[in-house]
Amino acid sequence: MTRLLSGAAVLALTAGGAWANEEAIAKWLPEFQPSALSEAEQKAELEWFAEAAKPFAGMSINVVSETIATHEYEANVLARAFSEITGIQVTHDLIGEGDVVEKLQTQMQTGQNVYDAYVNDSDLIGTHWRYQQVRNLTDWMAGEGADVTLPSLDVADFVGASFTTGPDGKLYQLPTQQFANLYWFRYDWFNDPKNQEDFRAAYGYDLGVPDNWSAYEDIAEFFTGRDLSHMGVEGEVYGHMDYGKKDPSLGWRFTDAWMSMAGMGDKGEPNGLPVDEWGIRVNENSQPTGSCVARGGATNSPAAVYAIEKYIDWLTKYAPPAAAGMVFSEAGPVPAQGQVAQQMFWYTAFTADMVKDGIPVVDEAGNPKWRMAPSPHGAYWEDGMKVGYQDAGSWTLMKSTPLDRAKAAWLYAQFTVSKTVDVKKSHTGLTFIRESTIEHDSFTERAPKLGGLVEFYRSPARVRWSPTGTNVPDYPKLAQLWWQNIGDASSGAKTAQEALDALCAAQEQVMSRLERAGVQGDIGPKLNEERDPEYWLSQPGSPKPKLDNEDPTPVTIGYDELVKSWSESN
Known part of the structure; x- marks a missing residue:
């Protein structure tokens, strides 16, 4: 699907006269396919960047983000493309998430310009709104940054803009990558007739995607230590995966x-x-x-x-013994090794690593043997509550960054999220930020290889996953x-x-x-x-008194039925 720009946006992009960087634009356009824009519209956006950057040509800027596949693509490909097209030299550092926050804190505390822009999780929105040390982008785009704000930026197209908006209604950060924390399970194990028959005999209901923690616990118990040799699975099998090291x-x-x-x-x-x-x-x-x-x-x-006790109980009973001593980065690859039935707390940022050819959780045709689905909820959960997390790494401009450097960095930030590059970037990192990208035909084609990621992001369910507020x-x-x-x-x-x-x-x-x-x-x-x-x-809402029954009736739903309900809701 190609989403056309409005006539006004095209006029705004093509105003500005002759272009000095036609050669660089022609060189890089093939890299940015497919796109939500036509090639003519992509060219118009790139020409706008080249023109808007003229006052800053020759400047060197420094930006920083955590190290994930999406940001590696930005640092290794998009930064080079932007530099060749605009003449602004970009050093895009990739460091640990904790180190990003530390650098940001240093700049907040000292006022010294450590970086010209940060990709900083929107979890800090409450911090940024209260301390007022970042440029609020709503005022920036209408004021000091108006001459370097892309006419076709289309903030309404960003699916996570509500996460980066303060209680004052102002936008403080602009998402550049986004991924959810979902339920992950072995679709092939769940659909196996013997497993289904044995589960029903043991628990009295159908094996399926758990809707609540009671069902998740039953499934964890069922698969832990189960003999799956009839499916060709050798070795110890576990019904749950997590991590527990004090870190x-x-x-x-x-x-x-x-x-x-x-x-x-x-x-x-x-x-x-x-x-x-x-x-x-x-x-x-x-x-x-x-x-x-x-x-x-x-x-x-x-x-x-209740939440902590369930976490400890499941980690002890149903996860691999080594899990209790693991940190996040060590535990992440474990389900791909083929011995885990399900994981409630699984970041979709791992999707790219879960679809590699030749690993135990991908079949010979390259199709995943697993799926992702909405996480089950606990006994205290009520309809209307959020039910999971989304990470929204977002471009953030500090007020302590000099104006000219902030403008140059803002141009680069917008380039990395522009409609010209976003579909290609999303195919690389699988961290969706734009509605136009999620709905693109190329993701309809690729969806069967991604285990439910596209279906989730196209579903009405996604709004119940959000970052720290x-x-x-x-x-x-x-x-x-x-x-x-x-x-x-x-x-x-x-x-x-x-x-x-x-x-x-x-x-x-x-x-x-x-x-x-x-x-x-x-x-x-x-x-x-x-x-x-x-x-x-005793007051309505949270905090809630202890329930008499923290183990309600387990509920499951068939995965294919769940996906069908999403399509019918759209």
């Missing part, structure tokens, strides 16, 4: 919406209000007012305890508290309740310091007075 990546595993999957927070899109998936409550002015139940938060609530006032300071405290629970040093009590108290200490310092003004934390927890547990 910063353990924190992501929980702040990336495990608690919302359990049902800890409130209803709301893109995040629960007034209590979000970190258990942080805000008032009507979006000021954080507490994390512990005694202040109206939910971080140490019964639903949160604006309730979190200082992501870098608070995120480090999670892995340290939950690590105490995963190691057995503390009970789930003890670890969460310590976590919510530590979050409130940080918020109290921010409140006293007044650095975030009248949108910073304003903690509630402590009350008897029963007061808050």
Whole structure:
């Protein structure tokens, strides 16, 4: 499908006279196929970049992102193309996610221009909105950055723009890659007649995609230690995969919406209000007012305890023994080795590694033996709540970056997300940011090889997956508290309740310091007075009182039936 630009956009792009870089444009156009634009429209966009960049020709700029396939394509291909077309030299550094945040914090604290632009997760939207140290892009595009803002940028085409918008309605970051945290399972194992027959005999219902945690647990139990030699599978088989080492990546595993999957927070899109998936409550002015139940938060609530206890229980009983000592990067490749039946907490950023020829989870024709589907939800979850996480790595411009350097960096940022390059970039990294890309014919053709990724992103279900929202006032300071405290629970040093009590108290200490310092003004934390927890547990919404039954009736759905329901909803 080719999406045509409006007449006004084409006129705006082609205004500006003769082009100095026709040769470079002609060289690079074949690289950017397929595209949501016609080649003529792509050429018009590239000519606009060449013209808009003239005042900055010869300048060298430095940008940074974490290391994933999408950003490798940007750094190794798009940066070179942009430099040849515009004359602006780009150094696009690839470093660890934690290092990106550290560099950003350094620039925020010192005011020194460390990088001219950052690809920074939208999880920091609450931080950026409150500290006001990044250029809000809504005002930037209409003001100082108007002369370097692509007329055909089409912000409405970005599927994650709501994630990077503050409570003030301003856009603070622009997504350049996006991936969800979904349920992953062995489609071939689930459809095997013997497995289906044995499962029904053991549990009394059909083996299928679990809709709730009760069904997930049954399936994990069923496959762990099961003999699958009738399918040609040798060796030990496991019904679950996860990781548990006390490491910063353990924190992501929980702040990336495990608690919302359990049902800890409130209803709301893109995040629960007034209590979000970190258990942080805000008032009507979006000021954080507490994390512990005694202040109206939910971080140490019964639903949160349930979430942690299930995590530990499943890791111990149903995952490979080595999983408890693994970090995120070590655990990620394990399902592709062919011994795992399902994984609830699986990032679609791993898709490219799961479709390589010759691996145990791909058949001889190159088709995946697995599928991805919406994650099941816990006992406390209610319709209208978010049910999973989406990572939205987003271009971010700091106010401390000099104006000319910010303009040059903004040109490069827009180039990496432009309709000219986005379909090709998405085929490389499989991290969708544009509606026009998701709906492109080339992804209709490729969908059968991607195990449900395209179907998910075209489905109405995707809106219930979102990054950390604006309730979190200082992501870098608070995120480090999670892995340290939950690590105490995963190691057995503390009970789930003890670890969460310590976590919510530590979050409130940080918020109290921010409140006293007044650095975030009248949108910073304003903690509630402590009350008897029963007061808050008896109020509607989150925090929720302990359920009498945390193991409701298991529910499953056939995968093909699920996909059919998505197409019928569109």
